[in-house]
Amino acid sequence: MTGVMRPNIGLTQVYLYQPSIDFRKSHLGLCALIECELGHNPFTGHLYAFTNKRRNKIKCLFWEDNGFVLYYKSLAEDKFKWPKRGEEVITLTGQQINWLLDGYDISAMQGYKKLQYESVF
DSSP: OOOTTOOOTTOSOEEEEOSOOOTTOOHHHHHHHHHHTTOOOGGGSOEEEEEOTTSOEEEEEEEETTEEEEEEEEOSSOOOOOOOOSSSEEEEOHHHHHHHHHTOOTTTOOOOOOOOOSOOO
């Protein structure tokens, strides 16, 4: 029974915070980070994902109508394949955050190249 408490794949704004954080932070500490460091409003309903230094835990935070939802996953043996980009925050989709939770390396995943034709002849 997988995916019971997963982020919705229909989410369009998922923010992956690149630096590792202190996992003792509660939802209020994460909100302060979202507001002060990213300049975002944590009450928009967007999902924010964070990881620890060892990359074996993930916390996802989002506002749902009347309160915060905090999703926490701790891997027993492996590590999350956190993207290594220079940006402080990366924007993902709901599908991509679920792929990350499943253990996929989302930075290596590429879709088909876009083709554009002028004529069939």
